[in-house]
Amino acid sequence: MAATAWIGCSLWDGVADTWRDDAGLVVGDDGRIAFVGAADEALAIARSADTGTDGPDGTAGVVELDGARVVPGLVNGHVHFSLALPGPMQDSVHSSTEADLVLLMAGNARDTLRAGITSVRLVGESRFADMALRRAIDAGLVSGPRIRTAGHALCCTGGHGWDADGHEADGADGFRRATREQLRAGADLIKVCISGGIAGEHEAIDTPQLTQDEMRAVIETAHAWGRKVTAHAGPAHVSEEAVALGLDGIEHGYELTAGLCASMAERGVWYTPTISVSRCEDFFVSNGVPTWMIDRALGAGPRHWESLQHAIAAGVPISLGTDMPPQAAYDGTTATVREMEHMQDAGMTALEVMRASTAAGAEWMQEQGQYGTLVPGAAADLVVLDGDPLADVAALRELWGVVKGGDVVRDDRGALRARVLS
Structure with missing residues (x-):
C-alpha cells in the first residue's frame, strides 16, 4: 500500500x-x-x-x-544467536557445519522477532555466520530482527570465550590485527573480553586478562574506524583501567563499585547489566550447563545486583541486554521481559526500563531516530x-x-x- x-x-x-x-x-x-x-x-x-x-x-x-x-519494538543489546555455554550447547555449536550454524541462528532470530525484539546487538558469534544472517534478514530472505554485530569477541589466548569461538590474540599488535579482522568482516562494533566470567572453567570472574597496551590497541583501532568498543568485564579494577582508556560500554559488570559508576556516568560509558545470567538456574539446568558454572553464576548474583543498583544511583546510561537467548522461556515469560522486570525491581522506574529497552539501544549504536x-x-x-x-x-x-x-x-x-x- x-x-x-x-x-x-x-x-x-x-x-x-x-x-x-x-x-x-x-x-x-x-x-x-x-x-x-x-x-x-x-x-x-x-x-x-x-x-x-x-x-x-x-x-x-x-x-x-x-x-x-x-x-x-524492543532492542536487546547483548545477544548470541549461536550461544555456546559449556555442555551440550557448546558441543552442538562446535560440531555443527556452517550450514547447521546459520540455520540454528536463523531459527533463533525468527523466534526473537516474534517475541517483540525487533533489533539486536550481537556481541560474539561464530565463523562470521552473523554477517551472513544479517545480509539475509536485510534482503528479506529470512525473518529476524535488525542486526548490529561485533563479529567474534576478542580474548587473550585461553581467555574468556576462547572455547566459544572467541578470537584469541596476544600483545598490542595481535589485538590490533584481531580488531581489524572483525572490521574487515563488517563488524558494527567491537567486543573484547578484559576479565574472566562465569562461563570460563579455568578462570575466575575477577581474573584480569588483558594488559593496558592490549586494551588501548583495541579501543584506539576501533575508534579510528568509527566503531564503539564494549567489554565483557567483571571486577572494578579492570573496568576502571578500560574506562580510563576510552571504553564505550561494559557488559555484565559483575563487581562494579559506586566510584566506578560515577566515573562511567561522567564519561558517558554505557552499562548493559544482563542481570538475568546470575539468577537463571532453571535455564542452566535445562540446557545441561555443568554444576561448576551454575554455582559460579548464582554465587555472583548478590554482588551483580548491587552493581546494577550502583549504576542506577550514579545515573549511568543503561541499555537492555539478556545474554540468555532473548526469546527463551524464563519465569513464565521471555528472558527479555524478565530482564526488564529485574531492572525495575532493582530500582529503575518502568519508564526508565522502557527507554533502556527501546531508544537506548539505538542511541548506543549512535543510530537515534532510525529505530527504537x-x-x-x-x-x-x-x-x-x-x-x-x-x-x-x-x-x-x-x-x-x-x-x-x-x-x-x-x-x-x-x-x-x-x-x-x-
Missing part, C-alpha cells in the same frame, strides 16, 4: 514521559514512519498518499487498533499490547502483536490486517 494509517491506539513513542491517547501513525511503503499524531490526521495523511491507481497496491490502508497500546522510537523517519517497529508497561513492565508478558518495518510478524488476534481505505 502507498501508506497505512494505524489508528485508535494509545501510543508511547520512546521519547515522551507518557502516552498519547487517540493516536495514529502513518507508515509509508518504505516501512518507515511518515507521521505520528492524532488519529484523524493520520487518516487524512494516508488518504493523501493514495496514488489513485486501481487495486490495493496503489491505495491507502488503515489498521484500527480499538484502544490497544503501541510501543516501539516511533518518530517520523524511524523504522515502523511496533509492539502491540493491552496493559500499561509504563506503569509496570510486566504488562509486556501479554504482548500480542509485533510489527517490523511496517510488516506484521505476529498477530495473535488477527486484528492487525490493514483494510483498504475507501
